[in-house]
Amino acid sequence: MPRCSIVKHDFRFTVDFRKLRDMDAILICVPTPLDEHREPDLSFVRNTAESIEAALRPDQLIVLESTTYPGTTEEVVLPILEKSGLRCPIAPYTICNAKTEFASELQADFLLAFSPEREDPGNKQFTTIQIPKVIGGVNGPSAAAAQLLYGQVFKEVVLVSSTRTAEMAKLLENIYRSVNIALVNELKCLCLRMGIDIWEVIEAARTKPFGFTAFYPGPGLGGHCIPIDPFYLTWKAREYGFPTRFIELAGEVNTAMPDHVVASLVEALNRRQKCLLDAKVLILGIAYKKDVDDLRESPALRIIQLLQARGVKVDYHDPYFPQLPKTRHYDFGLTSVELTPNTLGKYDAVLIATAHSCYDYPAIVRHARLVVDTRNATADVTENREKIVRC
Numbered sequence: 001m002p003r004c005s006i007v008k009h010d011f012r013f014t015v016d017f018r019k020l021r022d023m024d025a026i027l028i029c030v031p032t033p034l035d036e037h038r039e040p041d042l043s044f045v046r047n048t049a050e051s052i053e054a055a056l057r058p059d060q061l062i063v064l065e066s067t068t069y070p071g072t073t074e075e076v077v078l079p080i081l082e083k084s085g086l087r088c089p090i091a092p093y094t095i096c097n098a099k100t101e102f103a104s105e106l107q108a109d110f111l112l113a114f115s116p117e118r119e120d121p122g123n124k125q126f127t128t129i130q131i132p133k134v135i136g137g138v139n140g141p142s143a144a145a146a147q148l149l150y151g152q153v154f155k156e157v158v159l160v161s162s163t164r165t166a167e168m169a170k171l172l173e174n175i176y177r178s179v180n181i182a183l184v185n186e187l188k189c190l191c192l193r194m195g196i197d198i199w200e201v202i203e204a205a206r207t208k209p210f211g212f213t214a215f216y217p218g219p220g221l222g223g224h225c226i227p228i229d230p231f232y233l234t235w236k237a238r239e240y241g242f243p244t245r246f247i248e249l250a251g252e253v254n255t256a257m258p259d260h261v262v263a264s265l266v267e268a269l270n271r272r273q274k275c276l277l278d279a280k281v282l283i284l285g286i287a288y289k290k291d292v293d294d295l296r297e298s299p300a301l302r303i304i305q306l307l308q309a310r311g312v313k314v315d316y317h318d319p320y321f322p323q324l325p326k327t328r329h330y331d332f333g334l335t336s337v338e339l340t341p342n343t344l345g346k347y348d349a350v351l352i353a354t355a356h357s358c359y360d361y362p363a364i365v366r367h368a369r370l371v372v373d374t375r376n377a378t379a380d381v382t383e384n385r386e387k388i389v390r391c
């Protein structure tokens with residue numbers, strides 16, 4: 001939202017949790033990462049619910065938006081909020097003509113719903129209000145209140161019959177992406193061996209007007225959602241003795257992609273009789289996807305780690321990261337190098353990890369000695385193609 005709109009709408013920020021009492025609706029959208037054992041870390045959700053509980057008053061609507069496993073709203077958030085002595089009973093409701101129907105005698109002191117955030121950072125095609133908002137309530141009044149709230153902002157509100165359905169819908173969306181990306185990553189590795197261009201294959205397949213959605217291979221999964229969220233469901237599924245094989249397999253394939261990239265790079269250097277131990281590699285694009293300033297779970301970080309472990313001197317360039325900040329897993333202490341013809345020519349290989357739109361790919365290929373392209377960013381480069389290795 002532009003700054004002037006925030007001022008116009010009297011939008012204020014505060015760290016004073018006591019102010020929660022003055023609010024009619026409270027939306028929770030705190031991080032939901034995995035812990036060191038790759039299990040859900042709900043500490044942010046719990047801490048936030050505890051802060052709200054301390055200020056909770058009757059008739060407030062609380063909505064959890066963080067991505068999480070089915071059952072979190074009812075099993076984690078609700079009991080914390082009910083410590084206040086106020087009640088929000090779990091009760092089934094039905095939906096008829098986009099309206100909730102429920103028993104009129106139902107008494108709820110406060111209202112609780114789940115409505116997943118569905119943002120796609122960097123996506124200019126869909127703004128927040130254009131993305132339909134899925135809503136599930138702990139009971140009918142909660143769903144109806146959340147529908148009323150979000151209906152004022154979002155063009156379309158999609159009511160579902162419970163918080164668990166809404167929680168699962170969000171996970172299905174992300175698991176669908178993870179599995180399809182893994183599928184196309186695996187087929188890419190096969191196509192490379194078979195001498196078939198996977199990108200050309202996808203372009204041909206996507207001309208089918210039904211039954212096919214294009215997904216594209218890359219150096220591995222990144223971002224705070226797709227590599228993480230599916231494992232929230234895997235964890236919950238254990239409670240039901242149910243193995244989530246698609247999620248596990250997709251995780252396995254996608255996690256192996258940085259190793260595949262490094263192996264391709266090593267092979268390309270070997271073919272040029274370049275010893276790995278004194279090789280210098282420049283990585284282009286550190287963000288987890290193009291044109292965003294977000295490097296959470298970025299596969300480029302894992303690639304740097306793998307290369308450094310093999311004795312390679314690694315530098316990077318990314319217009320969005322003048323310095324590489326310390327993350328939970330990595331602390332390289334690197335700064336972005338200047339991208340000039342001279343710099344490009346100094347490296348034994350330039351590895352395109354993230355295809356930012358601002359890069360001049362023909363110039364990169366012209367000045368680099370070897371280009372390892374994980375994103376098909378050089379597809380339209382016509383000169384010096386012998387320097388390009390696609391992997």
Ligand SMILES: NC(=O)c1ccc[n+]([C@@H]2O[C@H](COP(=O)([O-])OP(=O)(O)OC[C@H]3O[C@@H](n4cnc5c(N)ncnc54)[C@H](O)[C@@H]3O)[C@@H](O)[C@H]2O)c1
Pocket residue numbers: 029030031032044047048065066067068117118119120121224225
């Ligand atoms: N960012 C996205 O594009 C996106 C898209 C879909 C879903 N989600 C989901 O939304 C949730 C938040 O993701 P994010 O990327 O916005 O996370 P984030 O790391 O940007 O953090 C969100 C906010 O939570 C605040 N916060 C952290 N702990 C807090 C606490 N104890 N009390 C109050 N505030 C606290 C942080 O200061 C920050 O402002 C996650 O569950 C994520 O999976 C995010």
